[in-house]
Amino acid sequence: MNLRLYNTLNNKIEDFKEIKKGKVGLYTCGPTVYDFAHIGNFRSYVFEDLFKRYLIYLGYNVKHIMNITDIDDKTIKKSNELGVNINEITQKYLKAFFKDIKTLNILKADIYPKATEHIKEMVELVEKLENNGYAYKKENSVYFNIEKFKGYGKLANVLKENLKTGVSIDSDEYDKENVQDFVLWKGKKEGEPYWETKYGEGRPGWHIECSAMSMKYLGNHFDIHMGGVDNIFPHHENEIAQAECATGEKFVNFWIHCQHLIVNNQKMSKSLGNYYTLEDLIQKGYKPMAIRYLLLSTHYRKTLNFTFEGLERAIRSLNRINDFIFSLKGLKSNKGESEHISNIINQNEIKFRENMNNDLNVSGALGVFFDFTHQINLKLKELKTKDIENILAYIKRIDSVTGVLKEEESSPLEDEIEKKIKIRENARKDKDYKLADSIREELKKKGIILIDTSDGVRWKKSK
RNA sequence: GGCGACGUAGCCAAGUGGUAAGGCAGCGGUCUGCAAAAUCGCUAUUCAUCGGUUCGAAUCCGGUCGUCGCCUCCA
Known part of the structure; x- marks a missing residue:
């Protein structure tokens, strides 16, 4: 089409x-x-x-x-x-x-x-x-x-x-x-x-x-x-x-x-106090990519009703994509490439394009992409090195259109935090879960979230 | 009054004549030491409403109700 x-x-x-x-x-x-x-x-x-x-x-x-x-x-x-x-x-x-x-x-x-x-x-x-x-x-x-x-x-x-x-x-x-x-x-x-x-x-x-x-x-x-x-x-x-x-x-x-955007079902105006600049939202602690996701996820010929609930939803939807990428990047895989994974990617990209070709049906296209994450999540354990590369390349192509995955600079962890993570790992081996959990809690307060996977502990910064 | 867009689950939203995608939220299970993520199951017999066309309609046609925009500057 x-x-x-x-x-x-x-x-x-x-x-x-x-x-x-x-x-x-x-x-x-x-x-x-x-x-x-x-x-x-x-x-x-x-x-x-x-x-x-x-x-x-x-x-x-x-x-x-x-x-x-x-x-x-x-x-x-x-x-x-x-x-x-x-x-x-x-x-x-x-x-x-x-x-x-x-x-x-x-x-x-x-x-x-x-x-x-x-x-x-x-x-x-x-x-x-x-x-x-x-x-x-x-x-x-x-x-x-x-x-x-x-x-x-x-x-x-x-x-x-x-x-x-x-x-x-x-x-x-x-x-x-x-x-x-x-x-x-x-x-x-x-x-x-x-x-x-x-x-x-x-x-x-x-x-x-x-x-x-x-x-x-x-x-x-x-x-x-x-x-x-x-x-x-x-x-x-x-x-x-x-x-x-x-x-x-x-x-x-x-x-x-x-089409226009309205706020809480009302026309945005300064007198109603529902008039927001980008800076206003950022000051409230919202991430630009969540705002972008919200703004683009409704079809352009439909009035977009902006609400803070909607913005919260956008954050969580984006998290699903980011968590997906996070899991992919942490996978330990064997060399090789699977044909059926390439097929999934190709089929999905065709559907993505069909939706976008249909007068920029982003909602449909995003739905297609979420289907993709689901299909791949089911096969995470069997992905080969080249599969992961292919998937990440596909995500990059999708995001060249949506532009919602702007990566933040991933600065390395401080030595002290690295040390704490090691202590916690040892504690877990010794089944000292009390200590392990207290360290996890402590780091969480510092904005570092620890995730235990079968491939070892991983960390990410909280959003 | 004229022109145009639209009304789909708790919320957001796809669907363009063949029997309701997806996301968020919720409940229950699997996985996990516990989490997180993931995963499985459940959650609209029905698409504002009334009629019509059709073997068949959320989708086409007509009426009604409702929402929004433009008709003056505004994205």
Whole structure:
């Protein structure tokens, strides 16, 4: 089965076909760096990462662009309120963003273009739209005339008749009631940053940024554009309008949108006190990989209900995988390789792929993988050296997609602890279980967990 | 009002016309000096609900109820 994806453009699951063999151009909507990103943002980023990792797993050469919005109403507002230079704000939160995605084991994009560094491209795009008759000037701003674009509304399934009310508005955050032509270029306002261009002093509209930057790095027509469902309208709809009216070409083949995350069945908001940043969760003692596991284990088109119970469950599910790897690594085995183990691996990987190919069915794919751990656990005693290598290599391939097994540095034990473990071993031989148990308890308090196996004592650090 | 997603065990969740995966939790057993891990058994006659199509429906169609999102910025 080929990779099949739900394409918002046509509202159905379609076979994925790349434009240029073996290559995928991928654009994901990035952060507006005016505040810390929250776990809802990270749900999208983690899903996008899962998707990108899977494309790489399938052998595609992925070119991934993620924009950084470092100029917009919210950023300007914050800058003015705090009396701080806008760059200081965007620098601060950009740094935090990069730190967070590293923590969550999200692969870096190839390029993170900043809006403020692509004013020239945006103005050129506005110019093209004006030349093609889709844009008009009003006051000091330039607007897109949605009446002129026949395809307007095709992504979000909105009818122009329901939108057009005749007034054009140049703010990102305007009042209700009027939805209409959107702004391409905003004339300068008092107290706002501006650029000097052929359209006078001003700054770009929000939507033009993504059209200009995606086309600059991926071409006029590229494979996949992703984002949260809230971006479908108007942001992505407007991107299509801008790009297609400027170039006359189809803009993007596949639009993939990730559902939102809610917290305890409620919309996340600061006023409800259920608004979490990644740092908040880490401060509470949760491990990043458990957070990542939780965020990616629900299908991307389903609303994810974030709860702390769910996070606890994620920890335990991950433990099952980690314990499995732990047992494998501690096995004493004979040389050789068994055909039936290779068969189990091959069969399992095929099923894993079938599930992932089915519109990124992670839950199904994880279920397949848990089946695998079960099958292998039944055969642990008969594994040969090469089998274990093969299994570990398979786990590595799976994790190249899921990215939840980021290993922590395994520092060697201190001499003193080593000594204690030896004392305990001797005590056990002498059947002095009282002493043995007290040492085990003592080390547990230090974060070292001892496990007695038929192959001897083993230790691991507590999570 | 318009557009869209969705409703499967205590919780999370797969399933895309052929008779309910998997994970977590729980109970009982095996293994272990005891633990841990693993393992075995038990835990949904039923998929919001009512009708229809079909030899056969959680899956298709229609109605009803309910949840969420978008329609203004938001991942």
